[in-house]
Amino acid sequence: MNDEELVDELERSVTRRLERVSPRPDPEVLLTRVRQRAARQRARVIVVAAALVVAAGVGGYLVGDAGGHDATPTTVAAPPSDGTPPATAPDATLVEPVDPVAARAAVTQAFEDAFDGSTLPAARDAATQDGAALHQLRDDVLAYARRFGYTPAQLAGTTITVLDVSFIDETHASVRFTITVPGRGEVMVDKVGYAVFDGGRWKVALRTACDLISLDGIVGRCPPS
Amino acid sequence: MALRDQLPIAAAAVGDAPASEVAGDGRRDAAAAAFGSFTPSFVELYREAFAPMVRLAVLLTGSDTLAEDLVHDAFVRVHARWSRVESPTSYLRAAVVNACRSARRRARLERSAAAAGPLPMANLDADEMFDALEALPYRQRAALVLKYYEGLPLAEIAELLGCREGTAASLVHRGLEQLRRMIER
Numbered sequence: 001m002n003d004e005e006l007v008d009e010l011e012r013s014v015t016r017r018l019e020r021v022s023p024r025p026d027p028e029v030l031l032t033r034v035r036q037r038a039a040r041q042r043a044r045v046i047v048v049a050a051a052l053v054v055a056a057g058v059g060g061y062l063v064g065d066a067g068g069h070d071a072t073p074t075t076v077a078a079p080p081s082d083g084t085p086p087a088t089a090p091d092a093t094l095v096e097p098v099d100p101v102a103a104r105a106a107v108t109q110a111f112e113d114a115f116d117g118s119t120l121p122a123a124r125d126a127a128t129q130d131g132a133a134l135h136q137l138r139d140d141v142l143a144y145a146r147r148f149g150y151t152p153a154q155l156a157g158t159t160i161t162v163l164d165v166s167f168i169d170e171t172h173a174s175v176r177f178t179i180t181v182p183g184r185g186e187v188m189v190d191k192v193g194y195a196v197f198d199g200g201r202w203k204v205a206l207r208t209a210c211d212l213i214s215l216d217g218i219v220g221r222c223p224p225s
Numbered sequence: 226m227a228l229r230d231q232l233p234i235a236a237a238a239v240g241d242a243p244a245s246e247v248a249g250d251g252r253r254d255a256a257a258a259a260f261g262s263f264t265p266s267f268v269e270l271y272r273e274a275f276a277p278m279v280r281l282a283v284l285l286t287g288s289d290t291l292a293e294d295l296v297h298d299a300f301v302r303v304h305a306r307w308s309r310v311e312s313p314t315s316y317l318r319a320a321v322v323n324a325c326r327s328a329r330r331r332a333r334l335e336r337s338a339a340a341a342g343p344l345p346m347a348n349l350d351a352d353e354m355f356d357a358l359e360a361l362p363y364r365q366r367a368a369l370v371l372k373y374y375e376g377l378p379l380a381e382i383a384e385l386l387g388c389r390e391g392t393a394a395s396l397v398h399r400g401l402e403q404l405r406r407m408i409e410r
Contacts, residue, residue, distance in 0.1 A: 006405055007373055013354035014284060014374055021289055023279035023296075025271055031262050033301045 096167045097197070106202040107173050107195040108162040114204040115179060115212070117158035129198050129206040133223040137213055157182035163190060171197035263304070270313050271300060278321050284370045285325035287359045295324040318375075322367060322385050329363050357407040364388075365400035372397050 001009070097103035113119050113127035125131030145155060163176040173195040179188040193208035210222035263271070275296060282292035299320035303313055310316045358366055364386055371382045383393035 001405060001409065003401060006401055006408075009354050009408075010358065010369065010373060010404065013352055013358070014370075016352060017355050018280050018283065021280055021283050021292075023276045023289075023293055025275040026297075027263075027268075027271070029297055030271065030300055030304075033297055034262075034304055037301050037305065 097170050100167065103167070103173075103197075103202065104165045107165045107175060110195055110202045110204055111162050111175055111177055111193070112160055114209060115158070115160040115177075117156040126201075127203055128209045129196055129203045130223070131203075131209075133206070134209060134213060137210065137222065141213055154182050165195070173202070264307070267304060267307055267313075270303070270317070274314060274317055275300070278317060281318070281370065281375060282321050282325055284358075284374055285322065285363075285367055286328055291328060292325075295328055296321055299324055319385055322371070326363050326367070353408060354404070357404050360407065361400055361403055365396050365403060368393055368396035369400045369404075 110127040113123050114131075119127075128134065142155075158179060158181050161178045161180070163178060165173050165175050167173045175193050175195055176190055177188075177193065178186050178190055180186050193212065194205040195202050195208075196205045197203075207222070214222055278296045278299065279289075279292045282295050283289055286292055286295070299317055302320045303310060303317050306316070307313070358369065361369070367386060368382055371377045371385060372379070377385075379390050379393045379397075382397075383390045386393060386396070388396075
């Protein structure tokens with residue numbers, strides 16, 4: 001049997017088979033399935049939203065005007081330009097600031113100003129490296145948090161506890177902290193971010209603030225470094 | 226002209242019927258109401274393409290029931306992306322071909338899990354050629370169906386099967402060879 005005969009036979013066979021097929025569109029079946037899919041998607045969105053809201057509790061930071069911010073940090077890292085320390089330490093001996101006690105207090109204050117929900121916007125901006133660059137992101141996340149039922153009071157009540165400050169060099173420190181949201185408890189426990197000495201004072205590194213606020217990029221966009 | 230377009234049953238496809246008639250006499254109102262939930266252009270596609278796509282799926286899976294099921298699912302996917310799909314018919318066809326491949330894979334897994342037993346989609350009628358077609362590996366079978374039933378060019382077949390045009394040609398060639406061996410055995 002050559003190819004042509006084979007194809008002819010195949011086509012005859014297909015035709016015979018399809019003669020027994022009489023499909024009838026059933027819009028009700030279709031509509032039911034479309035609705036089922038929509039319901040499944042809604043359920044999925046709710047699950048994701050619930051997860052985000054838990055993470056979002058983290059971000060009292062954004063609360064700003066009264067509000068808070070969502071944030072989902074794990075360990076926050078970034079290039080030196082946005083405040084995180086150089087990837088390689090100069091050597092095994094860490095260099096601390098001249099007055100480590102005062103510096104440690106200043107770093108702690110910076111994290112509290114940046115992430116405590118009750119901080120005034122100006123103080124929060126001052127405590128964050130390039131703080132003004134985060135306004136848009138802050139607004140986006142605030143809107144996001146409100147959509148998921150976060151109340152201004154809840155966001156404004158967010159607090160941060162700095163657990164430890166370790167200096168990496170004279171101008172960089174790593175900070176362990178826990179963030180607590182009223183009604184939700186500790187939503188981020190013993191997380192790590194960075195502080196940078198910038199413009200004559202210690203501040204929360206831009207990337208740390210940005211990653212916290214944006215839930216590690218889930219909500220909004222961080223400004224370019 | 227593609228074999229699909231020559232089949233007499235294509236002319237009788239319900240796709241040509243008014244919306245109110247497609248679901249049978251007792252369900253006209255419900256069908257019309259259901260159609261009313263969709264945009265007219267989507268309804269038009271559904272009416273026109275449902276039957277041909279079911280036939281394509283029958284050829285790819287061997288099962289009428291499964292074919293209708295998969296095609297409905299494919300339409301749901303198309304509906305979800307309706308405003309973003311450039312060519313709904315192509316998207317629909319791709320969704321059907323993919324769904325059939327997944328269904329075959331699932332069936333194969335279930336069969337191996339159940340240890341043997343006949344193919345659930347095996348043809349009960351004696352049609353040696355169709356049985357041989359069903360026995361081909363999915364990609365060969367799909368390549369033959371898309372070429373000789375759908376009448377698609379190799380480039381389009383390649384796109385649907387996610388391979389190069391040369392590979393699609395090879396699938397057609399090897400599919401025919403395999404069919405010949407099975408028929409002449």
